[in-house]
Amino acid sequence: MKHRRWIERVICAACGIFCALCFDVAGLAPFVWAALAPVFFLLLKNSGERRRVVFCACIFALAFTLAYYAQILSLDISARAGEASAALLVAAWIGLAALHGAVFAAALSAGVLLKCPCGMRALLCAVLFTGAEWLLGVGALGLPFLRLGLTQWRFLPLTQSAQMFGVLFISFLIVLVNVLIAQAVLGTGRGRMRYLAAAALVFFANLAGGILVSGGRAEEADTGIAAVQMNVPFWQNEGEGRFEKALALAEKEAGKRPDFILLPENSVYGSFNEEPEISSPVAKLAKESGAYVLTGVYGVHGYQLRNSVFLTAPDGKITDVYHKQRLVPFFENGYERKFSFTDGKERGIFETDCGMVGVMICFESLFPDIASETAAGGAELLVVATNDSWFKSDVPLARHLAQSVFRAQETGRWLVQVGNTGMTAIVSPTGEIAASLEAGTDGVLVGNVAFRREKTGYLILGDWWLAAAAAAAVLGLAAAYKKRI
Known part of the structure; x- marks a missing residue:
């Protein structure tokens, strides 16, 4: 027995x-x-x-x-x-x-x-x-x-x-x-x-x-995306040189005139609005490429430490910002004083000439309600800016992309995930990986997406x-x- x-x-x-x-x-x-x-x-x-x-x-x-x-x-x-x-x-x-x-x-x-x-x-x-x-x-x-x-x-x-x-x-x-x-x-x-x-x-x-x-019949994707994966892990010299490398990679694509250039979460540390040495290179990139540039920033904004994504328009002006709402337990919500962030209060929805862009930062893409509420609020394209470079294994990076695949399916939206060390990918509304970069490599993922307004059953029923x-x-x-x- x-x-x-x-x-x-x-x-x-x-x-x-x-x-x-x-x-x-x-x-x-x-x-x-x-x-x-x-x-x-x-x-x-x-x-x-x-x-x-x-x-x-x-x-x-x-x-x-x-x-x-x-x-x-x-x-x-x-x-x-x-x-x-x-x-x-x-x-x-x-x-x-x-x-x-x-x-x-x-x-x-x-x-x-x-x-x-x-x-x-x-x-x-x-x-x-x-x-x-x-x-x-x-x-x-x-x-x-x-x-x-x-x-x-x-x-x-x-x-x-x-x-x-x-x-x-x-x-x-x-x-x-x-x-x-x-x-x-x-x-x-x-x-x-x-x-x-x-x-x-x-x-x-x-x-x-x-x-x-x-x-079903594939739709035409005609909006150009350039997502930068600079591959500067934070466990090596705390990610030193990541911003400079990201800008250098993005500048190589500027001549191709993409509609959007995406820089990952925590591409730079500082007060983006108040420090010209940070915002000016991004403004220059936006003007040269004629693209909207989304930049992930750790910094003090409104006297609070925030994890944010800033939108710089093709004319070089900062037109919007999203502050991360869902903070990572033990790492961003108060355990370590120097990494104690203040959460945002509104979903990240940026208005552009191409359409409405919904933004999520890293951990937030794990939550179906954040993606669905962002889409229901008017977002026609979803962007996930992430920095998983604290990990020394590619397994968590693939797990993160798996979450994004389901967020694309649930909302019926094209989704672009842009990560420091990966995984950077463009995901169709059916969950197909339309284009991707291999984790642990540097480069710029170039591809096309479409803005969609249709509502899935999940957006309605949850x-x-x-x-x-x-x-x-x-x-x-x-x-x-x-x-x-």
Whole structure:
């Protein structure tokens, strides 16, 4: 008996690690549609033993979250916060990972232990797991990283339903299919075939719909973009020389007359409005190229330290600025005094002759509500200015781009992500990477985008579908309770 329980624990831990790897290893990502099935099989099989279920759920969830957040170790925290604070910050992130694991464990346990009709079990588990994903993205410490739907960002036919329901819906479908597979293995006769048929129907219906959407007529993109990736990592001499290199790269493209030149987050430090030695070169670049220049700036504006993007018009005048609203927990919101930023109060929407440009800075692109509210507020093109150069690994850079792919799908907008060391890319409204630069290289990404005003289903409905699914699950629970009485 003890031997069998050890095998169960190993299976749960292995599944958790495997699911975490699916975020980063493209060849593994499609298997996430069945990777949770062994865990749900064990949980459902042992549903009569509460402690055993909770223990197995905890093992899976902690293996999942800790394996995923291990990439925080590739962040050179000491370069930013100092040696004394680095250990505390790492401990804080590990603690946060454990907390996230506890939330997922609670969702898994509740999905298996709550009484409900067998036919409603998959719906209940999917609602609770997806609800946990949503919950972990809210509040000041919200970190919407661990969303299973993000694993599918390279497989666009499987993610097109995000245009209607968002990335959480892809997570919902993944969990739903996994539970149905587990129920099929546990079932017998016709019951087994029904569950298998239901799992296949969910998967292939989503796939077929995605293929139809992906095969639609491509629109003409006629607005020129030049996104600068200067590749000056901050863990080397604190990014010294990045502004000069960014300007030099941009000036090489000025003669091609792009409509927009984009410089990443924290391309320069200083008071952009008050220091001509910073703003004048950008004004000169704008005049020579005839382009709107977006510049990421760390600096004091209005007597407050801000993380901002400034818009310089083709005539060289600063016409608008956006101050970052969503600050990174532990790094920008007060833990380190010298990096304690003041948040902005309005969404970043710049008016240009080409159309309305919506701006997000780094961490903000992880939040669907920021992108959707920016698009709903009039933005016809989205820009993500980021500086992920604190990381010594390319894995977090790819994870960041995965978020941008879903923001483009959810809003139905072209999106340009411009990063210091990468990943710099142009993303179409269907999530296709239209053009990109390899991470860890320098250069200027040149391509075309289009300004779009159409509203996707997600812009209209948001995540309210999850509330409807939760209501259906509650009705199932109520029916089961009534039957017991």
